[in-house]
Amino acid sequence: MLADNISVKDARKLVLVSQGLHKTNAFGSGAQGILKTLQQLSYIQIDTISVVERAHHHSWWNRVNNYSADLLAKLIEEKHVFEYWSHAAAYLPMADYRYSLHRKQAIAGGETHWHGKDDKLTQQILQRIRTEGPLQAKDFEREGGAKATGWWDWKPAKKALEQLFMEGELMAVKRQGFQKVYDLTENVIPAGIDTTTPTEEEFYRYLIQRCLQANGLATASEIAYLRKGIKSKIQTQCLTMLENGELRLLTCQDLQYYALPQAQELLNKKIKRSQVKILSPFDNLLIQRKRMQRLFGFDYQIECYVPEAKRQYGYFSLPLLWGGEFAGRMDAKIERKTGLLLIQHLHIETPKVAAFIEDLLPTLREFLLFNQGRNILLKRLSAPYASSDQSVKAGRQVIENLII
Structure with missing residues (x-):
């Protein structure tokens, strides 16, 4: 065809x-x-x-x-x-x-084991949740904090909880402090599903x-x-x-x-060309890196898993989408106690530095608020395709004015 x-x-x-x-x-x-x-x-x-x-x-x-x-x-x-x-x-x-059931059944059937099984521990965990209701991994910690080799040791319990979660016996009803709260699947699935x-x-x-x-x-x-x-x-x-x-x-x-x-x-819809999106490294758009390089010419690697000496852009560089193209990346960190959004490295990959920064500013303000920050500090700005060093200096000045 x-x-x-x-x-x-x-x-x-x-x-x-x-x-x-x-x-x-x-x-x-x-x-x-x-x-x-x-x-x-x-x-x-x-x-x-x-x-x-x-x-x-x-x-x-x-x-x-x-x-x-x-x-x-x-x-x-x-x-x-x-x-x-x-x-x-x-x-x-x-x-x-229902489309999650294929994976769950494969894991439960032994085709793929997540953490391995401990039948005795599994039954004890399920019984506690049936009796007490939703529980977190920390609810299975051994009192006194002593190390133990028994089933009540935290690590085996956590592995068992995750195994039951992957098999579909348990579901996460919420997260507290980013830790899952587990309940029996039968208590979570709503009627009519x-x-x-x-x-x-x-x-x-x-x-x-x-x-x-x-x-x-x-x-x-x-x-x-x-x-x-x-x-x-x-x-x-x-x-x-x-x-x-x-x-x-x-x-x-x-x-x-x-x-x-x-x-x-x-294809009849329009792309807002003046819009800058500060993306997460784990955004749905970016998951398949080879696809992004092939379609967008954007060679991206998250460098938090790269030794510090080998990092090119920074620990957690965020891709910057400008209209229909990627125009750079920004290594950022929020210091939650002070409310400071630290831009450790803003790397601009377009020669149109001034225009890009002008469009970046409103998004940067919104990103600051999203992260519950109050101030921004720019440590480093690089723009290898800029027509002159003067344009880079001007761009830095615009951002510093935003900071003030």
Whole structure:
């Protein structure tokens, strides 16, 4: 079947519109905006790093006006959102619960063990939760803080809780201090939610449709990302859907992508060119690094896992999306006691330094408020493609004026 050619510019546009990053408030505001974003993207990744606001809050903040952690907590409490595993720890729409069952059943069946099983410990944990209600890992700590080799030792209990969580016996009803609070799944799933296990075909169709809905276009490898042994089955299902008119084929840079039929409609939407988005390293847009390099020419690596001496941009550099292109990255840290947002390195990758900084400023102010900060301190600014050192100095002065 012949594929329609698509330019790199249009491919980027299709991706950004699908991701809701083409304008402000693409999915609405408040609680409804949070839910609509999650339904569109299918998941939002959770991460433990907190040098600035955590990844899940950061990803929603970029897409939803009036976003707050309290609104998300309420949606979890009201059982519209649940926590499980996508390609990593994530929040997912409760309406999609049944599509988490394949992984849960594989782990419970022994195909993939998360932490291994201790049957005695498992039964004791389940009995305590049945009797006492939702519990955290710390509720299983040994009194007095002494080390122990028995089942009540914290580490074995935590592993058992996570094993039960991954198998689907337990769910997280909320987080306290970023620690999960576990309850029996039967107490968490709301009435009316489909809990039947999807057929293999249903599951693959779900993965394909959700990936293309969220990303605009994708290869079979990208759809199967980090799911072992399913690439060929995804490819077969894509071909079937293509023949049925449920998908279309697009060619960009000599590579073929699948897309949904409504892709052309999305290309009619406009990207706000003066808008800068400060993205989380774990934003849905950025998860597949090779894809970002191929489509956007943006070579990105999070350097918190790189030895300090080998870091080029900084410990936690945040990608800066300017209209339809990446224009730099910003290594930032919020000092919560003082309210100081420390920009340790602002690296600008466009020669249009002055114009970029002008568009960055309003977003930077909002980012400061989002992180509950009061002041900004810029330590280093680099712009290797700037036409002159004078433009870099002028850019620094503009930011320092913002600081004052």
